[in-house]
Amino acid sequence: MAREESTHRTPETLTEQQAERMLAGMNEVIRAGEEMRKLRAEMIKVFAGFGWTQERIAQLTEMSQPAVSKQMAKGRTDDPQPPIRLSLDQYDAPWLEGRLWALAEEISETVHETACCTRYVTALARGRKRFTPQNVDELRRLVEEDLRLHRAELPAGYRAAYDEISRGLDVPSKVAATGSASVRRSLAHQVQRALLQGDESSRKSG
Structure with missing residues (x-):
């Protein structure tokens, strides 16, 4: 009986390999989320450069208008950039x-x-x-x-x-x-x- 109990004993800790597997998926989601938030903030500046209103940007991004206004205010502190061309004949x-x-x-x-x-x-x-x-x-x-x-x-x-x-x-x-x-x-x-x-x-x- 003691032998059977020891066989099925719950481990006291995870191995490093188990922890790595468990966290790998979480880290991907977190990293992707951070990157998407950064990209969305940059795209708000681009949309504003196209002349879109804060109200329209808020609708498209599913953000509140004050949040969009805050992002656009951050953009105004940076050096102004020329509008991005949308033609395909760019080769960077x-x-x-x-x-x-x-x-x-x-x-x-x-x-x-x-x-x-x-x-x-x-x-x-x-x-x-x-x-x-x-x-x-x-x-x-x-x-x-x-x-x-x-x-x-x-x-x-x-x-x-x-x-x-x-x-x-x-x-x-x-x-x-x-x-x-x-x-x-x-x-x-x-x-x-x-x-x-x-x-x-x-x-x-x-």
Whole structure:
């Protein structure tokens, strides 16, 4: 009986490996939350630079107007920055990474579970992956594989967009661009997705 009790005895502490596994997921959520709050604060400044009202920004961000006003007041203490251009023909690394991210998402949604890049896209969206050079290279490889495997299912514009993005990432522009890397990446992501979706709509209607 004593032997059986010792076999099922509750451990007095966790091993380091157990603690590491338990905390890894928590740390990802906390880190992603902090990064998203910082990005939202930066985007409020961008929206204000576009001339949007505090009321409209508050609605979009689901923040109170006083909170938005406070963020905008912080922005006014910084050196004024020229408005960020939204055209695709910009070739700094964050802008190109945002375009690649958008293309990967479009591919993932078009071919669903069979897309090679789906898991990577999900990890990026949840903050489990970051835009390090190694991760960007891996995402490029996955997108290339999807473009090869699903060529018949994907619009030709997807390949054209990838070729342009890939050439830019091989030799990114060294010219200083307006806005932080995370802001530029997020804006390029939205602009590229809108254009890809527009191309797809045109293809279907034609």
